[in-house]
Amino acid sequence: MQGAGPRRGADRNVVREVNRSLVLAALRAGGRISRAGISRVTRLAKPTVSAIVDELIADDLVREVGRGAAAVGGGRPPILLEFNATSHLVVGAHIGARRTTVAVSDADGLELGRREFDTPAGEPGAVLREVATQATLVVGSAVPDGRTAAVGVVLPGLTDFHSGVCLLAPNLGWRDVPVGETLTALLDVPVYLHNAGQAAAVAEHLEGVGGQVGDLALLYVGTGLSAAVLCAGQVLYGTGGTAGEIGHCRVPGSTVPCNCGNIGCLETVASGPALVRFAREAIAAGRSSVLDDGFGVPDVADAARCGDAVASEAVAELGRNLGLAASWVINAYNPAMLVLGGGLAAISDLLLPHLRATATQWALGPARRAVQIRASTLGRDAEVRGAVLLALQHSATYDRVVFRS
Ligand SMILES: [Zn+2]
Structure with missing residues (x-):
């Protein structure tokens, strides 16, 4: 007994x-x-x-x-x-491939200040040291002697929330980087690591288009593609933290090399680089277009808006491929809302009609009828707000336990 x-x-x-x-x-x-x-x-x-x-x-x-x-x-x-909302500050950091944003908020999520800077070149330690320095500065200028309860960090790549390790971030050149451990040693506070898609999903859910609908999935589309899934408002991590990484599911027929090391991954046909490649392939095959050498996603979008056939077809192809991805997510998770987020949400007006049509064609009836398909409303703010909100979400448990001492 x-x-x-x-x-x-x-x-x-x-x-x-x-x-x-x-x-x-x-x-x-x-x-x-x-x-x-x-x-x-x-x-x-x-x-x-x-x-x-x-x-x-x-x-x-x-x-x-x-x-x-x-x-x-x-x-x-x-x-x-x-x-006393300012007794308990949280910091959110979005480490992007080019720019990094560090923001501080009070315990109610009200932003008190932020700093933006070029992501330092070089090894991950240099980037994390700069994030720690900027976090200390932004906290100090917002609330002198302010006490930081938690730090949320988000970055583009595969992350394991449970261990705080960035598993792989090709755009940063990172592999197996102990982000949580390194920043905890520098700042002496708990650090919560998420990928940028998870952060964007939480931000859209709480402050953006999600309207606090609990079951939300977000397609995070930019240089790559991932899906972030919220169940009753909580991020679904999976056992190793990589739940939702549908960008690296194999698409039959595609032989394009992926930056994960495999070939023919979904993100090779459903991402910003894919859009540019579709247009380039059409031009190489002899089609005429206003697009010149060295064009990028915004150029293809502009050309499509001006009626350029090559650009319009490239946009449609990307939209259909995203719609196929959306149908998988809708069938797998039955969300109330599916949000198009990430850098390509900037051209959601062009992509959504194709995305919606394909998702509607391929998703199961009951799941399809239950879901609204929308574009992000937070835009470039989604990641850093998500980093703040996730740190706050986790520190709701933290203040019960740690602030007791
Ligand atoms: Zn891949």
Whole structure:
């Protein structure tokens, strides 16, 4: 038979943590509230609430802000409390192939400042040291002596959230980089690593086109392609962190080399480089076009808008291939919303009609009827906002556990 003593001790700790999080949630719901008000909202006994509030005040998470209106019956007005949002800062960093953005927000997600700089060339350690330096600077200028509770880092590539390791990021030239461990050593705070698609999905869900619909999938399309899947608002990671990496699924018939080392991956026909290649192949085959040498995605999009047939057909082909990818995601995960995100969301007006038509053709009826297909509304802000929001999401657990000390 199991000993009762330790078990009961563990239960007591769990109850204390749950009660503390209930009180914090009541305080964070907004507005000023008295101890008696918290007791009513949480249905916790007044002495329990008072003891927890004392702890939270000692931790600087809560402060007293004067007295409220007199109680009914003429009693002494209660002392009001509010959540101290700046006691608990979170930093989000989006490391891009060319530019890096570091932003700081308070515990309610309100952005207090950001810095943008060229991603340093060279080995990953140099990039991470610069991110740490800029994070310290942005926190210091937003809230002098501010306490950072968590850092969210996002980058384009394969990431393992559980170990904090960037497995592969061809655009950065990174493989097996211990991002979490390195930044934790530099900044002495918990670091949460995600890929850029996961961050964009969370940001669109909470602040963008998602409208807080819980089951959302995002096709992250730029130099490559991945899908990020949210179940009830939470990122689906998979056992090694690479869930949703559909860009590296084999497409029968394609023989184009992929930067993962395989050939014929989906992203070789459904990405920015694929769009440029479609147009280049048509021109090489003798088709006439306004497109000249050395064109990129924006040039193809401009030409398509001007009615250039080669550019229009290239856009349509990319849109159809993305629609096929969307149908797989819709069938596999049955999301309420599928969002087109990443750099190519900038030309969503051209891509969505083709994407929608193909996804509608190939997705299963019930899944197809349940899903809305939309474009990102956050644009280039999605990744860094996602980094902040993910750090905040993870630190909701963190402030219960760590700020107790
Ligand atoms: Zn691949």
